[in-house]
Amino acid sequence: xxxxxxxxxxxxxxxxxxxxxxxxxxxxxxxxxxxxxxxxxxxxxxxxxxxxxxxxxxxxxxxxxxxxxxxxxxxxxxxxxxxxxxxxxxxxxxxxxxxxxxxxxxxxxxxxxxxxxxxxxxxxxxxxxxxxxxxxxxxxxxxxxxxxxxxxxxxxxxxxxxxxxxxxxxxxxxxxxxxxxxxxxxxxxxxxxxxxxxxxxxxxxxxxxxxxxxxxxxxxxxxxxxxxxxxxxxxxxxxxxxxxxxxxxxxxxxxxxxxxxxxxxxxxxxxxxxxxxxxxxxxxxxxxxxxxxxxxxxxxxxxxxxxxxxxx
Numbered sequence: 001x002x003x004x005x006x007x008x009x010x011x012x013x014x015x016x017x018x019x020x021x022x023x024x025x026x027x028x029x030x031x032x033x034x035x036x037x038x039x040x041x042x043x044x045x046x047x048x049x050x051x052x053x054x055x056x057x058x059x060x061x062x063x064x065x066x067x068x069x070x071x072x073x074x075x076x077x078x079x080x081x082x083x084x085x086x087x088x089x090x091x092x093x094x095x096x097x098x099x100x101x102x103x104x105x106x107x108x109x110x111x112x113x114x115x116x117x118x119x120x121x122x123x124x125x126x127x128x129x130x131x132x133x134x135x136x137x138x139x140x141x142x143x144x145x146x147x148x149x150x151x152x153x154x155x156x157x158x159x160x161x162x163x164x165x166x167x168x169x170x171x172x173x174x175x176x177x178x179x180x181x182x183x184x185x186x187x188x189x190x191x192x193x194x195x196x197x198x199x200x201x202x203x204x205x206x207x208x209x210x211x212x213x214x215x216x217x218x219x220x221x222x223x224x225x226x227x228x229x230x231x232x233x234x235x236x237x238x239x240x241x242x243x244x245x246x247x248x249x250x251x252x253x254x255x256x257x258x259x260x261x262x263x264x265x266x267x268x269x270x271x272x273x274x275x276x277x278x279x280x281x282x283x284x285x286x287x288x289x290x291x292x293x294x295x296x297x298x299x300x301x302x303x304x305x306x307x308x309x310x311x312x
Contacts, residue, residue: 050064
């Protein structure tokens with residue numbers, strides 16, 4: 001239960017994006033189009049993987065979960081941002097803000113774990129091709145996905161419970177377009193030492209460790225290719241890993257820019273702009289990356305379209 005003195009703050013004010021009032025309409029249309037593209041593109045990926053039996057492999061099993069996660073991750077922040085821009089409102093209830101923090105952290109962590117599972121899958125496929133089907137068994141794939149969901153749930157829950165214990169008695173204005181955990185901690189009138197310590201510990205577990213695992217996986221992949229250099233081998237590696245590497249670069253690049261690169265001035269605006277890249281742009285680009293750079297996905301889309309034409 002919340003403490004008695006927390007009742008003084010029943011809502012927070014989201015200042016939104018750092019754009020001029022006369023540009024609100026243009027940016028609203030832009031972000032609405034981006035959000036709808038995110039929904040339709042990732043739904044298309046899930047549909048193609050579901051309908052095409054050639055895509056019933058570990059790599060695309062993970063990809064279908066990543067697409068679902070991207071839909072949910074973008075939906076945590078984008079609808080509220082769009083509604084505020086349309087209705088010219090800034091408020092979000094206390095309970096809604098805490099819930100937004102939980103789901104934002106949950107799906108962000110889940111993204112990280114799924115990308116790590118996909119990197120491990122590519123490592124096994126290239127470094128141990130003869131044992132791929134044995135190692136990447138159906139049970140292991142299910143275990144990796146279930147483990148990703150459980151760890152993400154636990155990590156987000158810890159942050160949310162600790163956040164709910166804090167008092168907010170003064171300023172309730174967030175210089176953001178959603179309820180960001182670090183922004184809320186700055187507003188709290190309570191001691192946030194424990195929260196910051198947990199952010200460091202849990203953040204290392206759900207972001208830093210998976211990122212290191214991805215780097216190690218691709219380090220082994222690179223070493224394997226260099227030991228047997230050939231144009232065919234390099235092209236095969238690029239075709240199987242290029243899409244995943246692009247998504248990993250976008251995801252972790254945005255995180256590094258947001259949390260690890262210092263900004264000398266205009267810190268709030270920089271954080272908001274990078275957060276847009278992280279929460280809106282990256283989920284939208286993933287379907288394009290996997291469809292334009294992946295022959296299997298393009299082939300599956302072609303098969304579905306031809307099947308539709310034949311049925312008609």
